Amino acid sequence: MILPRRDFLKSCGALIVSFSSGPLSLLPPQAPGPFGTHPSHIDPEKLDSWLAVGDDGVITAYTGKCDFGQGIFTVQSQLVAEELCVRIARVKLIQCDTSICPDQGTTSGSQSTPTNFNSENLALAAATAREALLNLAAKKLGESVEHLTVADGIITGTMGRHVKYEELIGKKHFELPLNVKAKRKSVADWTVLGKPIPSLDRIALMTGQFEFVHNVRVPGMLHGRVVRPPEMGATLAHVDEQSVRNIQGLVKVVVRKDFVGVVAETQYQATLAARQLAVQWNPGPELPPPKDFFDHLQKLPARDALGVDSQDVDARLAEASSVIRARYTYPYQMHGSVGASCAVADVKPQSVTVWSATQSAYPTRSIVAKLLNMPLEKVRVIYVRGSGCYGLNGADAVSFDAAILSHAVGKPVRLQFSRQDEMMWENLGSACTIQLRAGLAQDGHIIAWDREDWVAAMGNRPGYHQPGNVITGMLLGYEPELPKPGSAKPPNGKFRNQSNTVPSYFAGCIAGTCGGDGTIRSERVLTHTVRSPFFTGPLRSPLRIQNTFANECFMDELCAHANADPVAFRLLHLQNSRVIGVVKAAAQAANWQARSSPKTGISGAGTVSGRGIACVAYEGNNGYAALVAEVEVDMETGTVRPRRFVVALDCGPISNPDGLRNQIEGGILQGMSRALVEEATWDNRRVTSVDWETYNSLYLDYDMPAVETVFVTPPDVPATGAGETAITVIPAAIGNAIFDATGARLREVPFTPQRVKAALAQSAQRGGSV
Amino acid sequence: MREKITLHVNGLKHVVEVDPETPLLFVLNDELGLRGPRFGCGMAQCGACTVIVRGQVVRSCVKQVSAVGQDEVTTLEGLGTPEKPHPIQQAFIEEGAAQCGFCLSGVILTAKAVLDEKPDASDQDIRDALGGILCRCFTHIRMLRAIRNYAEAKRT
Numbered sequence: 001m002i003l004p005r006r007d008f009l010k011s012c013g014a015l016i017v018s019f020s021s022g023p024l025s026l027l028p029p030q031a032p033g034p035f036g037t038h039p040s041h042i043d044p045e046k047l048d049s050w051l052a053v054g055d056d057g058v059i060t061a062y063t064g065k066c067d068f069g070q071g072i073f074t075v076q077s078q079l080v081a082e083e084l085c086v087r088i089a090r091v092k093l094i095q096c097d098t099s100i101c102p103d104q105g106t107t108s109g110s111q112s113t114p115t116n117f118n119s120e121n122l123a124l125a126a127a128t129a130r131e132a133l134l135n136l137a138a139k140k141l142g143e144s145v146e147h148l149t150v151a152d153g154i155i156t157g158t159m160g161r162h163v164k165y166e167e168l169i170g171k172k173h174f175e176l177p178l179n180v181k182a183k184r185k186s187v188a189d190w191t192v193l194g195k196p197i198p199s200l201d202r203i204a205l206m207t208g209q210f211e212f213v214h215n216v217r218v219p220g221m222l223h224g225r226v227v228r229p230p231e232m233g234a235t236l237a238h239v240d241e242q243s244v245r246n247i248q249g250l251v252k253v254v255v256r257k258d259f260v261g262v263v264a265e266t267q268y269q270a271t272l273a274a275r276q277l278a279v280q281w282n283p284g285p286e287l288p289p290p291k292d293f294f295d296h297l298q299k300l301p302a303r304d305a306l307g308v309d310s311q312d313v314d315a316r317l318a319e320a321s322s323v324i325r326a327r328y329t330y331p332y333q334m335h336g337s338v339g340a341s342c343a344v345a346d347v348k349p350q351s352v353t354v355w356s357a358t359q360s361a362y363p364t365r366s367i368v369a370k371l372l373n374m375p376l377e378k379v380r381v382i383y384v385r386g387s388g389c390y391g392l393n394g395a396d397a398v399s400f401d402a403a404i405l406s407h408a409v410g411k412p413v414r415l416q417f418s419r420q421d422e423m424m425w426e427n428l429g430s431a432c433t434i435q436l437r438a439g440l441a442q443d444g445h446i447i448a449w450d451r452e453d454w455v456a457a458m459g460n461r462p463g464y465h466q467p468g469n470v471i472t473g474m475l476l477g478y479e480p481e482l483p484k485p486g487s488a489k490p491p492n493g494k495f496r497n498q499s500n501t502v503p504s505y506f507a508g509c510i511a512g513t514c515g516g517d518g519t520i521r522s523e524r525v526l527t528h529t530v531r532s533p534f535f536t537g538p539l540r541s542p543l544r545i546q547n548t549f550a551n552e553c554f555m556d557e558l559c560a561h562a563n564a565d566p567v568a569f570r571l572l573h574l575q576n577s578r579v580i581g582v583v584k585a586a587a588q589a590a591n592w593q594a595r596s597s598p599k600t601g602i603s604g605a606g607t608v609s610g611r612g613i614a615c616v617a618y619e620g621n622n623g624y625a626a627l628v629a630e631v632e633v634d635m636e637t638g639t640v641r642p643r644r645f646v647v648a649l650d651c652g653p654i655s656n657p658d659g660l661r662n663q664i665e666g667g668i669l670q671g672m673s674r675a676l677v678e679e680a681t682w683d684n685r686r687v688t689s690v691d692w693e694t695y696n697s698l699y700l701d702y703d704m705p706a707v708e709t710v711f712v713t714p715p716d717v718p719a720t721g722a723g724e725t726a727i728t729v730i731p732a733a734i735g736n737a738i739f740d741a742t743g744a745r746l747r748e749v750p751f752t753p754q755r756v757k758a759a760l761a762q763s764a765q766r767g768g769s770v
Numbered sequence: 771m772r773e774k775i776t777l778h779v780n781g782l783k784h785v786v787e788v789d790p791e792t793p794l795l796f797v798l799n800d801e802l803g804l805r806g807p808r809f810g811c812g813m814a815q816c817g818a819c820t821v822i823v824r825g826q827v828v829r830s831c832v833k834q835v836s837a838v839g840q841d842e843v844t845t846l847e848g849l850g851t852p853e854k855p856h857p858i859q860q861a862f863i864e865e866g867a868a869q870c871g872f873c874l875s876g877v878i879l880t881a882k883a884v885l886d887e888k889p890d891a892s893d894q895d896i897r898d899a900l901g902g903i904l905c906r907c908f909t910h911i912r913m914l915r916a917i918r919n920y921a922e923a924k925r926t
Contacts, residue, residue: 069870069907198866205871206859208806208846212872215805223800248771248789267800268792271812338810338818338906339872387810388870388907419811658866662912666869669908692815692904700877700900704910 044102047132047174050125051080055170057153059084059091063122064104065112066096067201068357069388070723071659072112074199078655079117082193083126083185084133084165085150088200096361096383106360106461108391108538110622110721117655117719119184127182129174136168187653196658213357213384214342216414221344222251223267224405224415225274227260228425228471231686232533233284236260243278253277254408259475261401263409267416274418286684287533294329294433297454302528304488307501308508308516309524316448316522320439324561327435328550328747330731332428332456332680334695335539339387340422341394345402346412347372352379356399357386359461364396366464368403371476390670391429392461392470392537394422400472420690425471427537428680431456434550444562446505446573448522453501453550455543456532457483471535483529497620499543500728501525503551504617505573517576517617534680534687541724544618545671545731549749552614552732556597556739565594566613566736576617578650581712582626583615585648589710590628597736598743604764607632609643612736614729623725624650624712627668629733630705633741635760638753640738642672642705645730650712651722657711664726665707671730672705673698677750696750775835779804780848790836794828795819797835798845806846806875810904817876817903821845827876827883846875849882858882861920862913869907876903881917889925893918 042049052060061080067073073093081088094101104115116122130150137155138145140163147158156162187194204210229236236258244250249265250273262273288296317323344355345368352374358364358381365381368374386395394417402415438449459469459480467473468480495508495515502508506523508516516523541548559569567587574580586592592611599610610633615626630644645668654660677696680689689695735746744759777784779802786801793812798804798821807830810818814829821830822844830843850856855863858878868874877900884891884899891899896917905913 069868071869198863199868201871202863202866202868203852203855205868205874206846206862206878207850207852207855208804208848208875209852210871211805212808214808215799217800217803266788266792267796268789336906337872338816338870338904339808340810340812342809385870387808387872390906416809419813419815662866662869662909665911666908669910670906673908691811691813697904697906698908700903700905700910700913701897702910703897704914707911 042100042102044121045177047125047128047176047178049102050122051129053165053169055166057090057164057166057170059086060094061091061122061126062094062101063116064096064102064361065107065116066359066361066383068107068359068385070663071199071656072107073201074197075655075659076116076122077200078192078195078197079123080126082190083123084130084153086153088192088197090153097380098361098365099380101361103362106363108359110618110724113651113655113719113721114622123184124178124180124182127184128176128179131179131182132174132176133165133168137163140168193655194653195656197656199659211384212339213344213355213386214339214416216344216355216384218344218346218412221412221414222263222265222409223270224261224263224402224413225270225418226401226415226421227262227274227277227279228421229258229281229284231284232287234281237280237282240278244273244276247273247276252409254405256404257475257477259404259472261405263405263413284685287682287686289684290682293431297431297433297456297530300530301485302454302530303483303486305527305529306488306491307497307525307527308491308495308506308510310509310522312522313448313450313524317437317439317450320447321442322561323437323439324557325437326554326557326747327433328553329434330432330546330549330749332431332534333539333674333678334423334426334428334680334689335390335393336423336695336697337387337389337393340417340419341386341398342414342416343395343399343402344412344414345399345406347403347406347410350378352403354379354381354399354403355384356381357384357389357395358399359389359392360396363462363464364399367400367462367467367473371400371467372403372407390540391542392427394426396462397425397470397472400467400470404472423695424687424690425535427459427470427535429539430532430536430543430546432543432546434547436550436554438554438558440558440562444564446520446558449503449506449520450524451501451503452526452528453547454528454530457529457536458532459535460537469537480535482531488526497617500547500551500616500619501527503555504576504579504615505555517579518573519575520573534682540667540670541728544616544724544728545674548614548616548728549731549735552616552729553735553745553747556612556736557745560597560739563596565596567592568594570613570615578624578714579615579617581714582624582648582650583613585710585712586613586626586628586646589648589708590646592628597740599740602741602743603635605635607634608741610737610739610741612733612738612740614732614736616725616728618721618725618728621720623720623722625725625729627726627729627733629730629737631734631737631741633738633756635742638756638760640676640734640751640756641703642734644706644708645733646708646710647726648710648712649722649725650714651725652717652719653713654711655719660722661709663723664709667723667727668707668730669704671727672734675731675734675749675751677752679750773836777835777838777843778840779843780845788835790834792835793831794821794833794835794838794843795830798830804845804847808872808875810872815902816873817880818873820876820879822879822883825883825886827880846878849878857923858917858920861916861923865912865916865919867909867912867916869909873903873905877905877913881920885921885924891921896921
């Protein structure tokens, strides 16, 4: 059915979009909707699994994509309001409760927008519901659908007769499948989506009323703490329960294989017991020395994979007028949530409820069921927001731990991690070594580019089946996911660039079909995944930020050798119009002056300044960003001070420009912190970054640079993710700006003053350039 | 060793029965059900547990409850209500100066305390005061804008 577009525009356009926050802004609802549902009723193919219209006219929508501060609660509410032509205050969104919401896997990877805002899932459900309601109204009013208009849930016919949604369907099931032909409203007709609606949680947040998972309280609830091993690979030798005999309120010392925890009546008693409990551990293996770690990575047995291989790279490099080589390294970094993770579990003989800040409600349900040996349908995971996670922080592990503790004592248990529990056992963002070589022709074109990277990996998200991917599972005897060594098969199938290993300048040809964004046809990308001594897992822009740092800085090196302008040189090797679009937009907004880097006449003293650019097609096709960084470098101290970032972003149609700007600003500054100061450390036995004195992050006193954002929105493109695009280009843009300012090339993140000074000294030795 | 302790929090008097060495934060969260101050690190390194006592910001995760005495404790929810937010909360609402929001007690209360003490505080003074506050979502720009807006409105 085609809706009368003009009528829609008229009727929905008359809706007043409320920019003041209504009562919904206080607390995101957690209670079930108007129907009593059962997990077995949930079927993402059925409309009733996504949407219900109550007899009060409230539209309850159920989503499997949850908000942890990125704003997806507000924009999903906007989406439902938009498609159903109601005020946003009439939408009640329920997120990630396994008893009532569809299983949408994990909320991650900049996938919520592509998944729920295009032509599937929540968007399709809302469009299906609107069409179904119009059909019901047509029947009731005796008019054809084309003659009906809708405003705030009231459908009106030509004779002025009208009917409300709740009179048509209120409290009844639709009993319809999602209609793949249901038409979404076009961007031009949007009145709620696309608007800078204030996030619905802000009043509750600012006034201290917001319920985090840390605030969940259940009657009869006890408090837990875990006692982790002192080092990776340590196994439990002995627990002396007598050592905590004197602690009042202690309920139980819980031991299961290598898992140790305590449960007490109060938090304080639990912390005392955890601190005082005498535990002996068998030592784990010695760790590889941090000093030579990036060389070490290159020597380990590896699982190899080719992203692209034109098989002529060596031959073409032999013909090149010059060949440039470089090696880049990127350290382990931490999610480092401000709040140490927390969860509440209530394990009863016949049912389990876990209040969890996991990004993966359904997978967490599966793992909890497995760990407790409970049937899946008896376990309910209710998402409650935690501290911002930026990927796989401690939220999954703490949920499993809480379930183990509650199971052991038969009462609800709230488990709060200590700062050290959180940081020492994180699934870190992977460390990488990236080695590149490329050949330039006489005319300055790149004729061939070869790239190899070594990625450290152990564990990951637990998914539905692998508890051993995080610390809890390992302590309980489950194995983590590890790379199985093996040689690479020739690339086949469609070109993919999920982890941005392939630079944007590659043609990306596989069996004659080219899917890359650039023009370089002599190309090879070989990835070696090796075993990490520490847990690893997705951290905002996982591997994309590491790979883009190397690719975009090396591109800058080639450009300097060709004595070309970094913007023009990029454009010369690009063919994807969307990457080109953001590069041009960023350069224009930053008032980029065409010239080569480094700047001429660099002074060896005082403070110097420079500019650098970097760009990316995130995951190949999930958003496009180019960013110009302007930095100052103190030549004596080696301190880098970013002063201005200008970013151009293309993520297709924008659901909420204010929310998007917030994400971009946060991503860029987080990326700056990662580029300048963040690095997880270890000694020969253990991770030594265990708190905010041993892991650096920029605090609120840092003199932040200006951030300017330009949106590029081509017509008729789908919506992509946007939370990880801008952060991806930051380290490279800063590194390129440092080079422009000083002539020194930083090939190792973070750009600490010591490293900058070392690079300056090296550059001075070579005569100040390149 | 539980003891009865009287606390004055957000204008109300409470009597709690806890171990006197219990961190103030646990008492605020678990005994009084307050949500504003939050456990971030337990070591006074991040500011998520911040409260105001006698006009000064205090890290409630390392302050023993018995050491509070008769002093009035103000938490984030003690500043204003959702219906009537305090002007600094209103400034944060208007700027949308939060992402996950976990750190807000430290940010808002520290900024309020420094501006109460020094109404003409410069940007540098404000930033210096926020030196021990961590926001890992990096909402710094909006937060500082909100604080500046509040400071300017307060002066006029």
